[in-house]
Amino acid sequence: MNVLVINCGSSSLKFQLINSDTEAVLAKGLCERIGIEGSRIVYQPAGGEKETTESPMPSHTQAIQLVLDALVNEKSGVIGSLGEIGAVGHRLVHGGEKFASSTIITDEVIAAVESCNDLAPLHNPANLIGVRACQELMPGVPMVGVFDTAFHQTMPEKAYLYGLPYEYYEKYAVRRYGFHGTSHSYVSKRAAELVGKPYDSLKIIVCHLGNGASVCAVKDGKSVDTSMGLTPLEGLIMGTRSGDVDPGALELIAKKEGMSFEDIMTMVNKKSGVQGMSGISSDFRDLEDAADKGDQAGIRTLEAFNYRVAKYIGAYTAAMNGVDVICFTAGIGENGVSTRADICAYLGYLGVEIDGEANRVRGEEREISAPGSKVKVYCLPTNEELAIARETVALVK
Ligand code: AMP
Numbered sequence: 001m002n003v004l005v006i007n008c009g010s011s012s013l014k015f016q017l018i019n020s021d022t023e024a025v026l027a028k029g030l031c032e033r034i035g036i037e038g039s040r041i042v043y044q045p046a047g048g049e050k051e052t053t054e055s056p057m058p059s060h061t062q063a064i065q066l067v068l069d070a071l072v073n074e075k076s077g078v079i080g081s082l083g084e085i086g087a088v089g090h091r092l093v094h095g096g097e098k099f100a101s102s103t104i105i106t107d108e109v110i111a112a113v114e115s116c117n118d119l120a121p122l123h124n125p126a127n128l129i130g131v132r133a134c135q136e137l138m139p140g141v142p143m144v145g146v147f148d149t150a151f152h153q154t155m156p157e158k159a160y161l162y163g164l165p166y167e168y169y170e171k172y173a174v175r176r177y178g179f180h181g182t183s184h185s186y187v188s189k190r191a192a193e194l195v196g197k198p199y200d201s202l203k204i205i206v207c208h209l210g211n212g213a214s215v216c217a218v219k220d221g222k223s224v225d226t227s228m229g230l231t232p233l234e235g236l237i238m239g240t241r242s243g244d245v246d247p248g249a250l251e252l253i254a255k256k257e258g259m260s261f262e263d264i265m266t267m268v269n270k271k272s273g274v275q276g277m278s279g280i281s282s283d284f285r286d287l288e289d290a291a292d293k294g295d296q297a298g299i300r301t302l303e304a305f306n307y308r309v310a311k312y313i314g315a316y317t318a319a320m321n322g323v324d325v326i327c328f329t330a331g332i333g334e335n336g337v338s339t340r341a342d343i344c345a346y347l348g349y350l351g352v353e354i355d356g357e358a359n360r361v362r363g364e365e366r367e368i369s370a371p372g373s374k375v376k377v378y379c380l381p382t383n384e385e386l387a388i389a390r391e392t393v394a395l396v397k
Contacts, residue, residue, distance in 0.1 A: 001019075001020045001021070001086035001087060001393055001396070001397075002017055002018070002019055002020070002026065002079065002084050002085050002086055003017070003018050003020050003085075003086065003087050003088070003089055003388075003389040003392050003393060004016075004017050004067075004071075004085050004087075004088045004089070004134075005017075005018060005088075005089045005090075005091070005385045005388045005389055005392075006064075006088060006089070006090050006091070006130050006134065007090075007091040007384075007385075008060060008090070008091075008126055008127055008129060008130025008131075008133075009123070009126050010122065010125075010126040011032070011033060011034050011035055011036055012030060012031060012032050012033075012034060013030060013031040013034060013060060013063050013064070013067070013130060014028075014029075014030045015028065015029060015030065015031075015067050016028040016385045016389075017071055017078060017079070017085070018385065018386065018389040020086075020389055020390070020392075020393040023386060023389075024046065025046055025385075026045070026046055026078040026079070027043065027044065027045045027046060027070070027071060027077075027078045028044055028385075029041060029042045029043040029044055029050075029067070029070070030042050031057060031063040031066065031067065033057070034057045034059070034060055034062075034063045035057070035058060035059060038054070039054070039055065039056060039057040039063075040052055040053060040054045040055065041053050041055060041057075041063070041066050041067065041070065043067075043070040043076070045076050045077070045078050046078065048076060051070075051076060053066075059129075059133070060129045060130055060133040061133040061136055061137065063133070064130070064133045064134055064137055065137055068082060068137060068138075071085075082138065085138065085141060086141070086142075086396065087141060087142045087143070087144060087392050087393065087396040088134050088138065088141055088142075088143045088144070088392070089143075089144050089146055089388040089389055089391065089392030090105065090127060090130060090131050090134070090143060090144065090145050090146065090388075091127065091146055091148070091182070091384070091388060092113060092124070092127045092128075092131075092145040092146065092147045092148070093120045093123035093124055093127055093147070093148045093149070093179070094113075094116045094119045094120035094123060094124050094147070094148070094149055094177065095113065095116060095145075095147035095148075095149045095150055095153075096115070096116035096119055096149070096173055096177070097153070097173060097175075098112045098113075098115070098116065099112070099113075099145075099147045099149070099150050099153070100150055100153035100154070101150050102144055102145060102146045102147065102150065102391040102392070102394075102395060103144065103145055103395070104142060104143070104144055104145075104395050104396070105131055105143040105144060105145050109145060110128060110131065110132075113127070113128060113145065114128065118172070119173065119177070119230065119231075120231070131143060131145070142396045144388075144391060144392040144395050144396065146182055146387070146388045146391045146392070147181065148179045148180060148181050148182060149177045149178060149179060149181055150181055151178075151181030151182065151184055151185040151216075151223050152176075152177060152178035152179075152181050152184075152216070152223045152226050153223075154222040154223050154224065155176065155178070155223055155224060155225060155226070156224065159176065159224060159225040159319070160175045160176040160177070161175060161176075162174065162175060162176065162229075162230075174230055175230065176226070176228075176229045176230065176234075177228075177229070177230060178214065178216070178223065178226035178227075178228050178229070179212070179214060179226075179228045179232045180208045180212070180214045180216070180226075180228070180330075181223070182384045182387045182388060182391075183206075183208050183329060183330065183382040183384050183387070184206045184208060184214075184216040184218065184223060184226070185223075185387065186382055186383060186384065186386070186387040187206045187208070187327050187329045187380050187382050188204045188206050188216070188218040188221075188327065189221075190365075190380060191204055191206075191325045191327050191376075191378055191380060192204070192221075192325075194365070194367070194376075194378060194380075195324070195325055195376055197324075199220075199221040200220045200221040201220065202218075202220070202221075202324045202325060203217075203218075203219050203220075203320040203321075203322050203323050203324045203325075204217075204218040204219075204323070204324065204325045204326075204327065205217055205218070205313055205316050205317070205320075205323050205325070205326045205327070206218060206327045206329060207309055207312075207313070207326065207327065207328050207329070207333055207343070208329050208330045208333065208382065209236075209309070209328065209329070209330050209331070209332035209333035209336065209339070210239075210330030210331040210332060210333070211238065211239035211240075211282065211331065212232055212238055212239070212241065213235070213236040213237075213238045213239075213243075213309075213330070213332070214226055214227045214228045214232075214235055214236060215227045215235065215236065215309065215312040215313065215316060216316075217316035217319050217320050219319075219320045224319060224320065225315075225316055225319050227243075227312050233268060233269060235312070236305070236308050236309060236312065237273055237274060237277070237304060237305045237308050238273040238274070239273050239274060239275060239282035239283070240269065240270050240271060240272060240273045240274075240275045240276070240282050241268065241269055241270075241272060241273045242268040242272035242273060242276070243273070243308065244308075245268065250264050250268070253267075274287060274301050274302075274305055277297075277300075277301040277304065278290070278297045278298055278300075278301040279297055280295070280297060280298055280301070284302075284331075284332050284335075284336055284339065287301060287302055288302070288336075288338065302339070302342070303342075305339070306339060306342040306343045306346075307346070309343045310343050310346035310347065313326065313343070313346075313347060314346075314347075317350060323350065323375055324375065324376065325375065325376045325377070325378065326344075326347075326352070326375055326376075326377045326378070327377075327378045327379075327380045328340050328343075328368075328377070328378070328379050328380065329379075329380050329381060329382040330382055333379070334362065334363045334364075334379060334380075334381050334382075335362045335363060337359055337360055337361070337362070340354070340359055340368065340377075340379065341354055341356070341359055344377060347375070350374065350375055351373065351374025351375060352369065352373055352374070352375045352377060353369060353370040353372060353373040353374075354368055354369060354370060354373070354377060355367075355368060355369060355370040355371075358370075359379070361379050363381055364379065364381070365378070365379065365380055365381060366378065366379050
């Protein structure tokens with residue numbers, strides 16, 4: 001079956017068409033600047049050239065229509081007709097406490113996701129616009145929602161409750177939810193396969209280090225803790241997000257700078273993280289270049305990033321009373337050779353030993369721990385689209 005995987009944001013939409021039998025990507029691409037002037041679609045068939053076409057997309061419906069047109073296009077299309085799309089898998093960001101697994105999308109599911117909009121005001125409404133546009137253009141094709149939060153619904157109360165008055169959890173569901181669940185689930189399952197032991201017998205820590213970054217503790221095949229919280233702002237230092245910060249610091253900055261709550265939220269989401277700390281870039285390639293040239297801002301920013309990751313690994317090792325496997329994934333985790341080495345340098349007390357030669361890997365699945373290491377460490381590329389396609393097929397079949 002061919003599955004169209006859709007990741008719909010407020011002004012962009014990423015897509016992949018995946019043959020679920022071979023797990024091959026038939027075509028992929030993205031629509032940018034939806035609803036804004038200068039919108040364009042980037043489309044790439046497997047083995048073919050990337051095509052960029054400027055085209056007006058006043059709404060997501062037009063964007064998805066352009067995606068479907070590209071997929072059946074006589075010259076560069078990869079299917080003969082839309083009838084060859086068996087199902088659509090949608091990435092949905094926040095399922096609150098309502099969704100502990102992926103689900104077939106029905107009117108009731110849409111209403112339940114809408115009821116979580118307060119928890120992810122930027123993401124959930126945009127995700128649902130994508131769902132509705134697909135329903136309009138592909139009536140009768142089954143759709144599945146795969147939630148970023150679902151994998152973490154196994155966390156125990158002690159891990160998800162904040163040290164805040166309990167009434168806010170009861171009234172507004174204020175708690176830790178965690179994100180990147182599709183990635184943490186995919187990577188930890190793959191790690192168990194590589195180790196050759198049952199998934200439900202292992203203690204695994206996954207470090208998803210991309211522009212957004214989170215760490216997850218997976219014990220016996222279940223997420224037991226993760227660093228992102230009610231929103232994707234908590235935890236690690238990220239590209240432009242601050243991660244953990246004392247709210248008192250924000251009060252002080254707001255008073256001194258005359259900033260509103262909205263200003264502060266923009267600052268911690270978009271102007272902080274390694275970008276704000278370094279004043280150089282949110283991209284690790286730029287930071288590494290700067291650090292290599294002896295730039296102090298670059299050096300201290302990378303050190304702070306690595307230190308934060310190492311602290312979370314220590315915390316999650318304590319939470320699970322041990323760790324068997326540590327995985328690095330996403331843009332920085334898969335490519336950041338020195339980042340992986342520097343983080344692991346903190347973990348000697350766990351018996352972690354990195355093989356310097358093996359660690360010189362980018363974007364490939366490989367064990368990077370030395371033969372004598374007490375903990376196995378992997379560079380393990382994530383594949384959220386494939387994970388969404390697998391979940392979709394499992395529910396549709
Ligand atoms: P993601 O959000 O998973 O797409 O990750 C994007 C981030 O990965 C970029 O902002 C970079 O910081 C990082 N990245 C990508 N390629 C490399 C590389 N070759 N070396 C170091 N970092 C990289």
